[in-house]
Amino acid sequence: MPPLGQRVASFALDGTHTTRLGQAIAPQAAAHPGRSGVTPLIDGRDAFAARVLLARSAERSLDVQYYIWRDDLTGTLMLDALRDAATRGVRVRLLLDDNNTSGLDPALAALDREPNVEVRLFNPFALRRWRGLGYLTDFSRLNRRMHNKSFTADGQATIVGGRNVGDEYFGVAGDMLFVDLDVLAVGPAVRDVSQDFDRYWNSASAYPVTTLVDTGEAERPGALAERAATLRGQPAAQRYLEAIRTSPFVKQLVQGRLPLAWSPTRLVSDDPGKVLGQADPDERMAVGLRKLLGEPKRQLDLVSPYFVPSKDAAQTLGDIARAGVRVRVLTNSLEATDVAAVHAGYAKWRRELITAGVSVFELRRTWGAELPQRGKGRFGSSASSLHAKTFGVDGRAVYVGSFNMDRRSIDLNTEMGLVIESPQLAGQLDQTLDESIPETAYEVRLDEQGKLYWLERTGGEVRRHHQEPGTTVWKRAGVQLLSFLPIDWLL
Structure with a gap:
């Protein structure tokens, strides 16, 4: 594996209480000290829209961690939402398990070259094109994967649950759709998720994509935005664009009107060293x-x-x-x-x-x-x-x-x-x-x-x-x- 000596550690940003999300959440959080506000995301289109709208609402940071990110309709639209946030000055940290990124190297390398974006791959395959060969020489390590899933905006709101990023998780018509569940949370639980993200981001298994993918393999600038624009014109995308326009979750959240269950909420998470057998x-x-x-x-x-x-x-x-x-x-x-x-x-x-x-x-x-x-x-x-x-x-x-x-x-x-x-x-x-x-x-x-x-x-x-x-x-x-x-x- 490549050395990590040049990798720079980074952490969740402080002072995000002044963001629009922070100011909207603060009065409710103050009324429920020590408790987190939680609401379930059951419908796939709502779950997709909530993520995109959080990305659009973010002003300071987006910390995004997933096991699977598909190169399909919803995966491309969400990747473009991260790119768009970065162009507004939002710091974007994207951490993906490398087991399911085959074919995404050019897009991820190009995204990483955007200002304010850094992409890291967790427990990566050294051989990018012949990944299966890695199991022959390094099975014990590569058989252990990062299955975590979180999407955190401005350190103020997070989505945690079972969904990866891909059409089958958000209800796009196809051969198979997954029945899934996430929760959107605000309050102390978000701090815990942010700190946990930092543990993984700065762990010995998180490699900058630049150490794994040659810069010459990155797709040309603007290619992601063009693909997303093309997909938005397809009939299958219309329900999702409509969900983004009409979803009540983030709109009510920034207005302080989202009904939330305020409850003691604890994050449970594995040590990232588990994939190295060190936990x-x-x-x-x-x-x-x-x-x-x-x-x-x-x-x-x-x-x-x-x-x-x-x-x-x-x-x-x-x-x-x-x-x-x-x-x-x-x-x-x-x-x-x-x-x-x-x-x-x-x-x-x-x-x-x-x-x-x-x-x-x-x-x-x-x-x-x-x-x-x-x-x-x-x-x-x-x-x-x-x-x-x-x-x-x-x-x-x-x-x-x-x-x-x-x-x-x-x-x-x-x-x-x-x-x-x-x-x-x-x-x-x-x-x-x-x-x-x-x-x-x-x-x-x-x-x-x-x-x-x-x-x-x-x-x-x-x-x-x-x-x-x-x-x-x-x-x-x-x-x-x-x-x-x-x-x-x-x-």
Whole structure:
């Protein structure tokens, strides 16, 4: 890897309370000392618009951290929003995990050359064009990724959650759309997110893009703006441009009118040294998350697209259910998942969990005719796959972030999220699950012989499936074969 001796450390800016965002938030924050104001972003178009509008509202700084940034409609428009902010004098720091930046080197190198912009790649591949070869010589390092996701404007408002940047995360029509969840937060939580960003930005794994990509590979100046202008003229972009024009979130935020749940809110995050195998196991995010959420007494809701419990985790969930706590797990069905190997790792635990009293639900691959109306906050969309990561405990606290209930999140990747002690938000999660699960998910049960079956409820009718719904015998056989492989630690 290239040396980092010439890299200059930088940190979140002070004095941003004088910005328009800072002045709008200050009166509300003063009325709720020690608490953060939080509101969920459920609709994909609203989530996209909120990010773009935060970029447009920023006056001093934008700190942006993602695992995936696609070279597609929403990815290009959002990258152009960062460029536009920089032309207004806003300092832009963009930190991307390098696992999914293939093909973006020319655009990122050009963006980095813009005044006020710096781009860094986390845990990068030394070989830019033959990345797969890197796994042959450096698998242990490259197998560990930065899964964090945050978008922070002026150190005053931040968006944290499960969404990456790409069309499938914001509801653009395509082969697959992800059902996801973010929260927009103001108050003390933003300071914590900013400090955490600095930890990653200045870590030993964050490399300036200039040390990895030759300057001659950068696309010509103005190319990004031209691509964005072309995309704005396409029919698919119109719903998103309309969302930017009409989204209430940032407009109400800068006017001090955005309804927020003011609650004690804590950031939980992994040490960036985790990708180098240098983090203290007792300080991993999974440990901190469990401490902050506490022991459930009445109810535990787990929403995780990639749900691969360890033996100990499955035992713990079973013990909680046997103690009389209502435990619900919502994950992807085989027909909906985008990673069949993960489903193989999860499927082997279904029978044990259900026997212990855990209620297991699997999101259906819902097609266009069953699309929920925008703004109703339901799970389910055209050809949908669950991607939200959220946990609720006893109707008093909720977690929203990047962490999956799988071995990869626990042991390999870095993760982050917010634990929000808000009965209001926890109640919203509970209500959303109550309303959405019957219409959009299969309930997995055991019959008298101990065999699995799936209940599908549609239009008041109940249909019983004795095989994984919506799948072929070949797909089921492939997953069965994968389940025999000792790969759970990679999932």
